[in-house]
Amino acid sequence: MVENFSTVYIAPCFSENPAGFMENPFSIRVVGVAKRFGDVAAVDHVSLDIRRGEFFSLLGPSGCGKTTLLRMIAGLEEGDAGNIIIDGSDVTRVPAHRRPVNLVFQQFALFPHLNVEKNVAFGLRYKSGGKRDSHKKVSAALDLVRLSGLQHRYPDELSGGQKQRVALARALVLEPRVLLLDEPLGALDQKLRKEMQVELKHLQRRLGITFVFVTHDQEEALTMSDRIAVMNAGKVEQMDSAAEVFEHPSTPFVAEFMGAGNFFTAKVREVDGAIVTVISKAGFETALLAPNAPNYRPGEKVRFVVRPEKLEMSLTEPPPADARARMEVTVEERVYQGVATVWTVRNRAGERIHVYQQNVIHGAGEQFVDMGKAWLCWDPRNAILMREQKA
Amino acid sequence: MKSVGRTILRTYSSAVYAFLYAPILVLVVYSFNQSLQTARWLGFTPRWYAQVLRDRELIESAGNSLLVAAVTTVAATIIGTLAGLGLSRLQANRGSATKALLFLPIVIPEIVVGAALFTFFVAVEWELGFWSVVVAHISFSVSYVAIVVRARLAGFDRTLEEAARDLGAGPLGVFWRVKFPLMLPGIVAGALLVFTLSIDDYVITSFVAGVKTLPLHIYAKLKVNATPETNAISTLLLAVTIALITAAQWLLRSPRGRKK
Numbered sequence: 001m002v003e004n005f006s007t008v009y010i011a012p013c014f015s016e017n018p019a020g021f022m023e024n025p026f027s028i029r030v031v032g033v034a035k036r037f038g039d040v041a042a043v044d045h046v047s048l049d050i051r052r053g054e055f056f057s058l059l060g061p062s063g064c065g066k067t068t069l070l071r072m073i074a075g076l077e078e079g080d081a082g083n084i085i086i087d088g089s090d091v092t093r094v095p096a097h098r099r100p101v102n103l104v105f106q107q108f109a110l111f112p113h114l115n116v117e118k119n120v121a122f123g124l125r126y127k128s129g130g131k132r133d134s135h136k137k138v139s140a141a142l143d144l145v146r147l148s149g150l151q152h153r154y155p156d157e158l159s160g161g162q163k164q165r166v167a168l169a170r171a172l173v174l175e176p177r178v179l180l181l182d183e184p185l186g187a188l189d190q191k192l193r194k195e196m197q198v199e200l201k202h203l204q205r206r207l208g209i210t211f212v213f214v215t216h217d218q219e220e221a222l223t224m225s226d227r228i229a230v231m232n233a234g235k236v237e238q239m240d241s242a243a244e245v246f247e248h249p250s251t252p253f254v255a256e257f258m259g260a261g262n263f264f265t266a267k268v269r270e271v272d273g274a275i276v277t278v279i280s281k282a283g284f285e286t287a288l289l290a291p292n293a294p295n296y297r298p299g300e301k302v303r304f305v306v307r308p309e310k311l312e313m314s315l316t317e318p319p320p321a322d323a324r325a326r327m328e329v330t331v332e333e334r335v336y337q338g339v340a341t342v343w344t345v346r347n348r349a350g351e352r353i354h355v356y357q358q359n360v361i362h363g364a365g366e367q368f369v370d371m372g373k374a375w376l377c378w379d380p381r382n383a384i385l386m387r388e389q390k391a
Numbered sequence: 392m393k394s395v396g397r398t399i400l401r402t403y404s405s406a407v408y409a410f411l412y413a414p415i416l417v418l419v420v421y422s423f424n425q426s427l428q429t430a431r432w433l434g435f436t437p438r439w440y441a442q443v444l445r446d447r448e449l450i451e452s453a454g455n456s457l458l459v460a461a462v463t464t465v466a467a468t469i470i471g472t473l474a475g476l477g478l479s480r481l482q483a484n485r486g487s488a489t490k491a492l493l494f495l496p497i498v499i500p501e502i503v504v505g506a507a508l509f510t511f512f513v514a515v516e517w518e519l520g521f522w523s524v525v526v527a528h529i530s531f532s533v534s535y536v537a538i539v540v541r542a543r544l545a546g547f548d549r550t551l552e553e554a555a556r557d558l559g560a561g562p563l564g565v566f567w568r569v570k571f572p573l574m575l576p577g578i579v580a581g582a583l584l585v586f587t588l589s590i591d592d593y594v595i596t597s598f599v600a601g602v603k604t605l606p607l608h609i610y611a612k613l614k615v616n617a618t619p620e621t622n623a624i625s626t627l628l629l630a631v632t633i634a635l636i637t638a639a640q641w642l643l644r645s646p647r648g649r650k651k
């Protein structure tokens with residue numbers, strides 16, 4: 001029964017070229033899409049290519065335009081500019097009810113006057129062949145989200161997690177080619193949230209449907225996504241694999257948002273191939289590997305970022321033979337978290353730095369005293385060079 | 392201390408209910424009184440009801456009233472619902488004149504409305520008869536339906552409409568499968584209100600009537616002499632109203648109740 005979902009989709013009624021659609025690797029292409037509300041540019045000329053079958057996340061702080069962009073893909077919001085292409089067909093002018101995508105709303109939006117079964121069956125009558133075996137399809141969808149047996153309940157008789165599953169089943173029963181999810185776990189408590197993250201991810205793998213997932217939680221995005229688009233003030237700052245966004249943020253905003261936080265001001269001394277040598281404001285010199293090295297000019301002011309967990313703290317300066325970059329700091333504060341200790345230290349330039357140290361050896365942190373000296377060192381490959389502002 | 396408060400509260404509420412319902416109870420009781428004089432109880436009899444059923448003129452006027460009320464209810468509910476729908480789409484700060492004009496008939500004194508309608512019918516040379524009564528009743532009822540429906544829609548969650556669209560429903564599907572079921576309680580409440588307003592309207596009807604309605608008949612009879620027969624008619628009217636309200640309640644019972 002469940003296999004229904006993972007097998008064949010309905011013939012793509014919007015594709016001009018049904019045979020060619022399989023060759024098109026993109027599920028959704030958003031091309032230069034923009035939307036203003038009065039003075040606010042909610043979505044500011046965004047372009048995205050979302051691949052077929054991937055788990056794609058839109059990540060960004062509150063008000064950055066995630067919902068607006070998702071609603072534009074669903075057809076619930078009309079854009080001011082740009083095009084939206086689903087499976088190779090331009091649907092920019094196609095109304096919501098004729099788009100082969102479904103949206104799971106943040107507040108679930110279940111129909112209060114219909115029971116679970118009827119909520120889930122709602123869209124079937126509008127789908128060609130949907131009414132055939134509709135009862136079976138509804139049970140299969142409810143099985144899929146592990147909600148069997150609640151068919152006759154009404155939405156106000158369900159818990160938050162159960163409502164969430166009904167909303168999911170209601171969309172999945174239509175076998176959409178793309179499922180859009182707007183912070184679907186936002187209304188759930190922490191524990192349920194973690195469980196649903198795993199479950200959603202499994203579901204997506206099993207069904208092979210493209211998921212476009214909106215969240216403002218970077219950890220959630222990292223756990224679940226194949227690729228992430230980080231948004232800020234209506235623009236996409238970076239679009240990359242989860243690991244790449246985390247390890248190699250391309251802008252200060254992304255670095256900050258992904259919790260990197262340790263920014264060092266520096267000046268370019270020389271550029272040699274892919275290696276940029278900089279002099280830090282704190283006085284030390286370090287060579288950085290930058291894929292876009294030729295873009296930098298000697299004398300230019302830059303920043304580099306090192307994630308807190310890439311830093312190692314020791315009481316004495318590492319020997320010169322050690323090829324790692326280093327700087328001297330003053331210990332200011334420690335926060336013991338059980339698994340790890342987070343240190344706040346300050347370098348000679350007055351830059352505040354967070355250091356995340358796994359508590360491998362019991363009591364290892366005791367050697368550092370507050371306001372005492374310590375040394376930080378890191379592999380230069382873990383330092384990411386970036387301009388002050390996005391280029 | 393607590394029990395004193397409770398006693399006072401209980402006495403007070405009993406008094407309020409007594410004030411509201413005692414006259415009606417007296418009316419019902421006296422409709423079974425043998426005495427011709429309303430004031431004295433001489434024993435039980437159903438004969439006034441028998442007399443009501445034999446009163447040709449009364450049956451006829453009741454029939455007129457029911458017909459007027461039925462036509463008025465259907466027409467005013469449709470017009471009022473559409474008006475309520477339209478108003479609910481206006482932004483809060485827009486169309487305040489439109490809103491005010493729609494709600495005004497509720498506060499204009501009936502005597503003014505009656506006189507105005509009468510003048511209007513004469514001016515356009517519309518013969519006073521059944522339809523003049525219907526038109527008059529529709530004109531004062533539409534506002535009530537519009538208000539009730541608009542209030543119902545004020546609490547309507549727009550994302551439900553969007554969810555329906557997203558699931559494939561076109562404009563008609565969204566309306567009939569989501570919006571209409573959710574505003575139905577408002578529509579039924581409005582219809583009920585119109586029916587009651589129409590069936591017992593005296594003032595406006597007296598200006599424009601070309602047919603005799605029940606209130607006109609009862610009033611004419613009372614002026615000649617008050618008999619237990621009028622009590623019987625009133626009791627019957629009361630029974631019809633209660634039946635209607637019960638029916639409406641049953642139709643609108645909550646989904647939870649429908650489940651079992």
Ligand SMILES: Nc1ncnc2c1ncn2[C@@H]1O[C@H](COP(=O)(O)OP(=O)(O)OP(=O)(O)O)[C@@H](O)[C@H]1O
Pocket residue numbers: 037040041042060061062063064065066067068069216
């Ligand atoms: N209907 C609207 N009318 C006016 N402004 C709007 C409307 N919808 C969104 N906005 C504005 O557009 C911007 C983007 O809103 P949007 O809802 O897309 O943000 P979001 O990223 O989903 O935020 P959140 O994480 O809080 O849900 C915000 O500044 C918001 O105030």
Ligand SMILES: [Mg+2]
Pocket residue numbers: 066067068182
């Ligand atoms: Mg949002």
